[in-house]
Amino acid sequence: MFHTVLIANRGEIACRIIRTLRELGIRSVAVYSDADAGARHVHLADTAVRLGPAPAAQSYLDAEAVLEAARQSGADAIHPGYGFLAENAGFALACEAAGVSFIGPTSEAISVMGDKITAKHAVEARGVPTVPGVARSGMSDAELAASADEVGYPLLIKPSAGGGGKGMHVVDSESALIPALTAARREAAASFGDDTLFLERYISHPRHIEVQVLADAHGAVVHLGERECSLQRRHQKVIEEAPSPLLDERTRERIGAAACETARSVGYRGAGTVEFIVSADAPDEFFFMEMNTRLQVEHPVTEEVTGLDLVEQQLRVAAGEPLGFAQADVVLRGHSFEARVYAEDPASGFLPTGGHVASVQHPRGDGIRVDTALEDDLDVSTDYDPMLAKVISWGADREQARRRLVAALGETAVFGVVTNVEFLRMLLELPDVVAGRLDTDLIARELEGFSFARAEDRDFAEAALILDAAATRDTGPWARRDGWRLGDPVPRRYALRAGDEARTVSVGGAGVLTVGIDAHEQSAGVVFLDDTRVSVDIGGSVRTFSALRGEESVSLLRDGAVIDIGIERARHAADAAGQADPQLISPMPGTVVVARVADGDTVQVGDEIVVVEAMKMEHVVRSAVAGTVSLRVAPGETVSRGQTLAVVTPAASGPDTAPGAG
Template identity: 70%
Template sequence: MSAAVTETGPQTMFKTVLIANRGEIACRVIRTLRSMGIRSVAVYSDADAGARHVRLADAAVRLGPAAAAQSYLDIDAVLDAARTTGAEAIHPGYGFLAENAAFAQACADAGIVFIGPEAESIRVMGDKITAKNAVEARGVPTVPGIAKPGMDNDALAAAAPGIGYPLLIKPSAGGGGKGMHVVESEDQLATSLKAARREAAASFGDDTLFLERYVTTPRHIEVQVLADAHGHVIHLGERECSLQRRHQKVIEEAPSPLLDEATRARIGEAACETARSVGYRGAGTVEFIVPADSPDEFFFMEMNTRLQVEHPVTEEITGVDLVEQQLRIAAGKVLELDQEDIVLDGHSIETRIYAEDPSAGFLPTGGLVEHVRHPEGEGVRVDTALEDGLSVSIDYDPMLAKVITWGRDREEARARMVAALENTAVVGFTTNVEFLRALLELPAVVAGDLDTGLIAREFDSIDFAEPGEREFREAALLMDAARGSSADPWRRRDGWRLGAPAARRFPLVAADGTSRTVLLSGTVDAPAVVVEGDAGPEANTETNTEPDAGRAGSLPALVRRRGQDVTVTIGGVGRSFTAVVGPEGVQLTRLGALFDIRRVHADHSIQGEAESNPSLASPMPGTVLLTPVADGDVVAEGDPVIVVEAMKMEHVIRSTVAGTVALHAAVGDAVSRGQALAVITPVEHESEEEA
């Protein structure tokens, strides 16, 4: 599509803009470009060739293979795509090249507008040490600590006692919580420094570290700013981002339930002063730490020189389209908003949908999206690139989508979010939807009594759903239906025979080990259901004869078959469920919880070396990053054996027994969830053989 030139002032708005990103943020930027009549260009890797943002854009250019370094992080490839398509400007989204000063400079050198700040502003604020020194010079309060370039581990260890414990190790480059480590005591410091340097080097290509005092019960408050090239700087209020796991946000809201009007004005002005300290231009976010027990105090943490993931909550309460403002500022226009124009209306909450398993320590998951259901309704917004058939790989960040709600007050926004998550389903692999819904129901969250340690502190009190008789009944009925119900009685697989049909027996086991046996009699269209107790040999057997156990009308209709196989997608009605089902298994999602229920066969057993010796399996799909031990080494219980990395997260797999290591994977290997990576032969087995 060829868009007309958009005139909104003495400068000319862009005709074509390239989005140097992927997923939901690329879709989000395209939405605003379309509303402004600007032609959009998407870029993609081989992994994203069929992605939603590619189809939404007016044009799309392949960058390279799936690996980000060979596609989305390839500056030359991105610039070539802009030149080829005639794009006058590039929107970087967030992540990838968004805060890369070299990329911003390369755009300037190529005569292409970078929709963001100038390279020097990115350089100063991208290095947390120089940023801290820059804002201190402007009178902005900062967290006490030691922040000097070039300090090695010995120098940092020597400075630590002067800061006191607990302290926080932070990388000077990057963000998103990567490489950050809380150190409670001196004996943890050396190990944590090594891990932080390795993670910082891997994530940002810079292993420079510094130390800060760790603020107990900290609240993470950030302020959205807009600044044009003509000296005008305003803020759009604050966002509360204290609900985090592994220093990464999962739920954000605006405004913060903590701040009063006076503190809101002071922290907003401090954010504007931070932007002025580097001659900032564009949309940016200034992050502060606020002690929960002293809410009128705040300390500068860092400035993110880009659009934030959580920008929608600010848009919802201010009515300002931040992407539009970015485009206008990058085109050289004067900011038409004054500080008094910014009025906060109501309350907004955002939840991030991640491909991760909260019950397994938030380990990344991923795989094929068999079916997705997004919520709808008053005050509900979804920013997403998710759709049926999408393959979620480990090559990129695990965030899949964002659900945003607005209400006249915080409680209305929270209640709408709980209802929205109840109507959200991602079938195919485990996500954090159920966890988010349960988190929003915690008394502390309901009351707005938040801090960055709340999730870790309250995690054990969150009940994850376990499959009950209802889920096992539905799984058996769906599997029975998927086996086929041909009109030809000789081809039916439902126990049809002359006289009464034979009962069909479904021994089932869920992913958490819960098991039941379901007996179906009658026909597929009108079955009778009996659920026996736990299928284990020592279990007491109970029979469920609920009147509605086999109610034919309780299941939604089959709506789609996938190709020639027997897998079908089931569409839920209201708040019932969404499922993908085959004759041997069901993945069923209800209230955000994914139940994976499989049929157990008599010949099901575990074979091989791991049957008798402790096997170390990968807890997530990923890549082997390190093997601290060699094949044949003797390890003690708890020793690290292998390190797997996926979606920007490292996981150390430790030996469960003392023994000899047999490695089944090497550094650089791509591994799947559950794949055996090593087997430990216990020492007592060796001694018996030697004897």
């Protein structure tokens, strides 16, 4: 077994690998960029080495810097985690040349399976069914367009390299094909450095089923059952579970055998995942999509139902040990779900967020596991993937596991950074999800029906009571500057806002403490249980919850939703008047990748002005008014959420230019 292992990754997966290394008594080495100098994985490891600046290309993707860190730290093996260099065949070869064990498959296996076109041809030769389509290297947009009729609409554009849904586009008509190909090439080149594309038939009511395989260097190959990953948004997995509620035992055996045959086709070694697509209309028919030659994000659900530590198995296989069990020894027990916690705002179109984590609350309880990189006072950078943590549940059956995860998400809070936790909780409660009727389009169909939490009267009252009580506790009555006097107290008034909602709340009054909105007062009381837990009694109704208090704001946790309420401040004049705002504001922190217009151009309502990219997602910012544009940023510039990108000076309207004139 290895003495020292360097983890060439960051975030929750680096923390996850360190946990197993510690259990096995293996020394761990973390690497980090400047953006991650204070990150959790850095101080969890036995030692840490700086790689470079924040951009991944100058840090986590710098193979030479990673190998130099291995030399400096005396590491005899490198675990790549997932993403970054995990499926880089050149890096695996470089490790071999440097005399450092790469904890993963051979570079040849990575190379074949890393190219989806060659992978399709390799498994087809072994009799594994693949999705019909056109997959030839080097095809131009014109050649792909000419082949589209052969595939048929709707069709799916896929990059040959990479994964995670980046560069994938569903196209319903010929007119939409060329624009989609252009966007797919740009996204694939930016994400993977390779813009090769191919086309596949789009399977109706598709379900995403993947099979975990393990193979040693002595010829043994086993599968550990399947995972259902059909709950996706923009081809990015959101919630996964094991086993799939779709497959019967016969199909499970067949798809597992196909996965093992896929691994044998490239002499696979280590942990890998073979991904299949299955139509919900024909659950006994499956097609190979791709093989991920690394550990998967969703590996914990397989660990929960098999009792195996997949990181430990990777280490043992890489050290030359044979698998310690056969296929007959693999038994699936119970059911497991995983929910991915992302730094994104579902109520605003899932825009990436980021920022400073003031406080984090992780759930606990029977059957609950949390894999996370989150901790108090952490800065979430937009330079990397937006996933922050994974909340995993296990139950004796699917419904128990689902209910446990719903409850756990209700206790999860990331104060200071907007996340998708509330969305995940609502998703798990959809009738089709409860029943196991899943497909990859489910979220897109159901999203409009989601009703995200808004601040209610009770929330405003609680916020006012907490602000008022905290001020009294922190400063005492003699230091207050709110008109405190001897005799009957004068009610203190708080003008509060939460997004589009605003209320004025009175606190105080004669006799017992009261709280009132719109002249309706009730008796009230507040008890601070600790730094984040508070109990509030309003009119005899007591609610105990988590809250983060600031000087002029309170964040309340309500059923998995964090509601931010602050003291009202003046808003932008145009917004207050209900007019379109001539200022174009960045909806997220990120980098300007494209300016669609030049400074001084005339633009119309809805014209694209700037494209901002963050956490591997592009967002187009459009003009809300017609007029002359003044750009305030340039391509390549880093911007913050709320920063002005451009200002449009409205076109003058007069007798000759007014709507309907002439």
